[in-house]
Amino acid sequence: MIFNIFKKELKETLRDKRTLIMMLVIPILIFPLILNVVVGVSSSFEESAENKTLKIGILGEPDDYFAQKLNEIPNALGPKTLIPYHGDSTKMRAHLKEEKLDLIFIYDSKFSEKLDKMEPTKLVCSFDKTNIGYDQRAQKYVQFIEAGEKLKRYETLNIDEQQITPFEIAYENSASNQKMIGELVGGFLPYIFIAFGFMGCMYPAIDLFTGEKERGTIETLLTTPVSRWQFLVGKMIVIILSGLMASFFALLGLFLSINFMDIIPDPEIMKVVNQILSIGFVLKLFFLLLPLTVFFAGIMIPIAVYTKTFKEAQSIIAPLNILVLLPAMAGLFPGIELNIKTAMIPILNIVLTTKGLIGGHIDYSLLALSFLVMLILAIIAVMISFKQFGKESNILS
Numbered sequence: 001m002i003f004n005i006f007k008k009e010l011k012e013t014l015r016d017k018r019t020l021i022m023m024l025v026i027p028i029l030i031f032p033l034i035l036n037v038v039v040g041v042s043s044s045f046e047e048s049a050e051n052k053t054l055k056i057g058i059l060g061e062p063d064d065y066f067a068q069k070l071n072e073i074p075n076a077l078g079p080k081t082l083i084p085y086h087g088d089s090t091k092m093r094a095h096l097k098e099e100k101l102d103l104i105f106i107y108d109s110k111f112s113e114k115l116d117k118m119e120p121t122k123l124v125c126s127f128d129k130t131n132i133g134y135d136q137r138a139q140k141y142v143q144f145i146e147a148g149e150k151l152k153r154y155e156t157l158n159i160d161e162q163q164i165t166p167f168e169i170a171y172e173n174s175a176s177n178q179k180m181i182g183e184l185v186g187g188f189l190p191y192i193f194i195a196f197g198f199m200g201c202m203y204p205a206i207d208l209f210t211g212e213k214e215r216g217t218i219e220t221l222l223t224t225p226v227s228r229w230q231f232l233v234g235k236m237i238v239i240i241l242s243g244l245m246a247s248f249f250a251l252l253g254l255f256l257s258i259n260f261m262d263i264i265p266d267p268e269i270m271k272v273v274n275q276i277l278s279i280g281f282v283l284k285l286f287f288l289l290l291p292l293t294v295f296f297a298g299i300m301i302p303i304a305v306y307t308k309t310f311k312e313a314q315s316i317i318a319p320l321n322i323l324v325l326l327p328a329m330a331g332l333f334p335g336i337e338l339n340i341k342t343a344m345i346p347i348l349n350i351v352l353t354t355k356g357l358i359g360g361h362i363d364y365s366l367l368a369l370s371f372l373v374m375l376i377l378a379i380i381a382v383m384i385s386f387k388q389f390g391k392e393s394n395i396l397s
Contacts, residue, residue, distance in 0.1 A: 002230050002234045005230060006234040006237050006238060008234075009208055009234055013207065018203050022199050022200060022202075022246065023200045023203075023242050023246045023249070024245070024246075027196045027247070027252075028250070029253060030192070032257045052078075052102075052133075053079040053080060053081055054079070054080045054102040054134070055080075055081050055083055055101050055102050055103075056083065056101070057083050057085055057095060057101040057103070058083070058105050059088075059106055060084060060087070060109075060111075062082060064112070065111060065115075066107055066112070069145045069148070070082060070105075072144075073144050073145070077141065078137045078140065078141075080141075089106050092104050092106075093126070102134060103125060103127045103138055104126050104127075105123065106126070107122065115149060118153060125141075176360070178358075178359060178360045179360060188332060189354065190328065190350055191329065191332065191351060192250055193251065193285070193354075194292065194325065194350065195324075195328075196247055197243040197246060197247045197289060198243070199246060200243040200244070200247065201242055201243035201293060201300055202300060202317050202321075204239045205239045205300035205304045205317070206300075206304050208238065208239065208304070210305075210308070210309065210310050210312075213308065214308075214309060228390060232386060235301075236297050236301065239297040239300070239301070240290075243296055244286065244289060247289055248286070284357055287371070288353055288371060288374075289350070291371060291377070291378040292350055292378075295374060295378040295381050297382075298378060298381020298382045298385050299381050299384075301385040302385055302389075305385075305389050306388065327347040327348040331348055331351030337352065338355070338362075338366050343366045344369070344373055346374060349369075349370035352370075353370045
């Protein structure tokens with residue numbers, strides 16, 4: 001009987017355009033859209049930052065020593081235009097704040113003399129760090145000039161540069177590509193899946209309970225010789241399936257984006273990503289999402305049963321999405337790791353566990369604890385749903 005109710009409610013749900021859009025269309029399109037926008041905007045900003053002619057303010061004259069050194073820097077390191085301020089550093093700083101300048105260099109009036117005498121001197125480079133690429137351009141300019149001055153000093157002192165280099169240092173990243181991917185995007189992916197799991201549950205929950213009340217068909221259904229708990233289970237399975245389907249199609253959208261949009265040029269990283277998105281990973285992910293989705297269904301059904309209109313139910317349930325996503329957002333912050341304490345925090349534990357699965361360094365005892373916590377909450381939510389659905393005042397109001 002439960003299967004018959006499930007089949008009947010599933011057909012009704014699949015006829016609803018809002019549910020289909022929320023469950024199928026938006027999830028499968030969200031990742032291609034997000035990745036396309038992010039990659040496009042990022043590439044555009046990087047190209048713009050590299051090719052932009054920077055307006056550089058200098059304290060001295062156009063032919064002073066520092067200006068000459070700046071002019072010697074090849075345009076391959078970034079085109080530039082020098083604007084002299086004849087010693088007026090106050091005006092130059094004001095123009096930088098007003099964005100009339102991109103970089104400014106402040107240095108001693110006896111800058112070249114001190115360099116020739118090998119005396120210490122100071123060079124200040126100021127820029128707005130919110131402008132992408134300006135800090136890298138400034139560092140390249142300074143390093144080019146500094147390298148030339150070092151070579152002059154070595155020649156003057158008759159020093160072989162190799163003799164004063166105590167050792168060559170090479171920095172190696174001990175983290176695997178999989179772990180790097182897990183740290184960089186491992187928190188973002190479950191955040192998306194949780195959001196769509198919630199939204200995928202919302203419309204069917206409202207339609208199958210509040211919608212039945214609005215249409216006046218719920219009383220007719222309850223007069224049939226079927227137990228009330230069977231009605232609830234059949235409807236709840238449809239809601240849970242809708243949430244899981246929304247998460248699945250979001251994952252499918254991610255898979256299609258990665259494989260057909262050419263957003264990962266490195267073949268090694270692409271290989272690792274495809275290994276992560278294996279059948280085993282998908283099964284583990286949905287193993288974690290199942291009690292979470294049941295929990296979502298369990299908290300939505302009492303609201304849908306209590307409210308009288310679709311609009312009223314939507315106005316109450318939709319804001320809950322923010323409360324659900326707040327702990328999920330905490331998983332995006334660096335330094336927050338899966339341990340016994342965080343495994344006890346609902347939703348955050350799912351984000352951190354998924355992050356560990358993606359990174360390939362999951363502690364399965366903590367995964368089991370996270371699952372157990374969400375399972376207990378899901379059972380409590382289902383019990384509340386049974387209690388509320390059993391009240392005649394909620395059904396007949």
